[in-house]
Amino acid sequence: MYLLWPLLFLHVSAARLSSFDVRLKQPKQEGKVRLVGDLPSSGRVEVYHDGQWGTVCDDGWDLAEAQVVCRQLGFPGAKSFMPGGRYGEGSGSIWLDDMNCKGSESSLSECSFKGWGITDCSHKEDAGVVCETGTNTTSNRQFSVDNSLGLSEDLGLLFDSGSGCDFRIKVKDDSEESELTFCVHSMILMFYPELNITKDSRTLTMDVSQTCHPHVSAFLRYLYSRQIDVSITSAQCLHQLAFNFGVKKLMEDVGRAFTLLLPEDNTFHTQVSMFEYGLRTGDLVLQENVLQYLSWNFEFLISSPVWSTISFHMMDALLRRSDLVVKDEAFLLEALERWIQDKGDEISSDQQASLLNHIRYLLIPVDKLYEMQFSSSVLHRNHEKLYLTGLLRGFQFNALPFSKIRKQMYNTSSEYLPRIYTGDEWSVIFNATTVKYPRYAYRNGYTVGYNYNRGYGQNNRIQTFSTPAHPSALYREQKVFWQAQVFLSSQECSNYGISCYSFPVARFLASGNQNMYTSTIRYSNRLILTCKNENNIFHVQDFKNDMAVIPNNSSMGLPNPCPDDYSFRFVVRPEYI
Template sequence: MIPHSSIFTLWLLLSLPNSGCARVFNLFGLNVGDAGPTHSLDHSADLSDHLGKLFDSGEGCDLLLLVSSEPAEEGADVTVCAHRAILSQFPRFNASQTSTSISVDVGRSCQQHFIPFIRYIYTRKVDVTSSSVQCFHSMASAFEVKQLIEDTGRLFHKILAEDASFHSQLSLFEYAVETGDPLLQNDCLQYLAWNFQNLTASLAWPNVSAEVLRALLSRSDLVLPDEYALLQSVEGWITQRAKMISLESQVELLSHVRFPMISPEKLYELENSSALYNTHKNMYRDNMLKAFKFNVLLLNKLVPNPRFDKQSIDYQPRIYMVEPWGADIDPSKPAPAPYIPQHYTSYNRRHQYNGYHRLEQPTVTPRYTPLTESFRTPVHNSLIFKDKTVAWEANVLKKQEECLSTGVRCDSLPLLKLSSPHQSSYDYVRFGNRLVQMCQGKYVSMVHDFVNDVVELAADGTQAAAYPCPEDKYTYRLVVRPEFSWSSRL
């Protein structure tokens, strides 16, 4: 045993900066009393796997989760043995020290996902599909597992585009209504509106609820061939569900069709082509008369009639893809090569220096021309503009030199510009044009508004999408949307 006096002496020697012992420690680069540099030892990457094995084995579990759902089904209940210390991170489990078991109510369709959900709490890992994302979001919300709520919420946009059957989109909308989530409701309706044509061709179309259809028909961002195609789809839906929907509800749904946006030729044929004309003759006749008047009179002639509200959405177009209102464009195509004049002989100058001649040529500035697509549309779908057209030019601007050549100020590149030198020549019409971005021609992933005639494109020539596309393979369609202007002249 070392005497206390010797320990004190050793401490004193070490504490003196000029002592022999201190010099010996310093020879090895050690500063007595200093812990030295910190070395981080991080093995947390293995923690998830270890906790996953702990959950799978059930070793040491001390809390029984009794999972049930309504309606009850014999033999369908699930029992999970978990660890109180793990679940206590989330108070909504009520994993108190005195309880040995807790009851958990989970919807029947989500029971199969409950065990992977509890395993996620251990490992922070889980595989989610389009059919299971709603269940994981629901269970995460019920137990306030915040990270899983956020991650599954971000997945909704991607998963909405993955299900071509539209069952997931409709199910998610019902879920958003049940949980009172207005953002998710709008996301679902927006996808259904942008892909309305695909929805009407899917097996899920007959099962769309009247509430969903009514919400869609009230929107101006429906992407479809034309308004007549919408009328046919609504009539088909009503015909398939005729025994389940009252005549009053049928009329109410049909009244959301914008008859003034249907061409006069199609209106004229409705009496014979419509499957529901004879059933709702008065409604059809009233709307057809309204549409015919709209086609032959400017709105200022209709305003004195109290039945015509110039602010009504009946006079506003949706996003019609059919010709002549739409034209395809490919922003990824290369622009024409810069034009460089080849002959400047008339401008060459010879200068004599000490008997030698030197040939000089002026500086040549290349002329840059952007990728350009041109097409024409009617001024408006109304008959009074039947013989008048507007020439449109779409420019894909990728260089500042191309912006200068077209007279556009480009704060960012690339840009897509859609303009007409004559679009301001019609006092009664303004244009709310759109760029429809499609994923490989399969579904609409984004609809862009033209602001001051331009849309900003991403650096790779594509554009950010609300509903992502695999490998970012997009196609684009320009859509011209003429509307009657509510200027003082009307």
């Protein structure tokens, strides 16, 4: 059995662990849905979690999600899905965001989503559905009676009593100094094929670290009731037990608790260990959460001692991502070259070529493409053909209109999609009270840091600057002007004729001739929140209708480790359409 304790918490302070306790008790109505509207078959979707009803954001909301909701409520299916606001605004928590259902799930909470309460939405985006009602209105109509809510509690009591148990589970550790025995019901274990229980089986022996012995009983009870209390001190043991038993849903739910530790280790040892553990256990949710954090903090990862030790699998996964926060693509290529050089013979020639194919040469500035021709790096010499092919495609991308090369791009669409490039040419940064740049400054020939008004307060949270319309050489001399603002109160919002309901809130407006490019270029801009003293990016979000409402700590994917001392970076991300 893999021991998670030394992997995950060696680099996290004991003080942090002792003060951290997550209770994930599942209420009896957990995951139920309801519709709020004038008709029983249509309305705003609400879901029950953690003892209260909350809404669902319409990001990613489609007919597949609507089908799941309607069938969960007992309707034949869904007629249509409704965007936010059609059935009014809800209140309380927004429980689900970025939903991704296959359409075959039995409940909405079985679909893929960010995590309970993790959202950047407002209640203006509360999703709704219209369900099919069927045509049977005769006396033969059937009504659903569902008394299953008490089943979980009853099965939990059955485990507690041991009444009628017919199967013994022996739990021991490698030293065999400690052994536990539990009497359970083989019928329950039949639901878990990983155990290979047959009708003739009577015992099962499990090798479990003695450290995890206190949590085995709670885990076995979960197999009956599907309810469990999870704290950070029990999470690693429960996750490993869930892996051994093949209980994927519990493994993913517990894995989300691990992500709360991600900002705690600036050396990145913990994050790298968590990813490798996620690979071994096949926990895709844990892998994704770690990769997202490392993508946001990629430049800090590069400068850390752990950089040269990360595996090929992690590097491959990172280079595939578009949410990588990095100065520019050329900087990323240089970092990859150094990493491969440090690895030496550990990385085969085929693996090197595979990683190089993830570099987006099309988005490397044309002047740096020119300089790369004369590079003397070992990687360049070993893979000259790959480099030359990438350079050629990069020059073509800069020299030809996108309409000319669009058809060839569809098969390799990620090649021309930007990552989150934070070079001075494409971003501006300031904190809640002080602008980083002077009131008048020039950068690469473009004006930045100009405030329209004198004085302090809100004026220190407004900047205008300009960027090229697109990184391509065809558009570099064509400017788009931007205004970045951060509002801290409703009065500040009112001064600009807008309504704000939570704070802080950021606005990122384009002005000038950007409408000239609407048929060719779209701007998928990002807001980045960074701890100023710790160099820790803990939140990245997009802008909706030029606005970005900063979530509170409970609705962020990661906890805010510096609630009073973080900076705002506005990033322009042009991409061809």
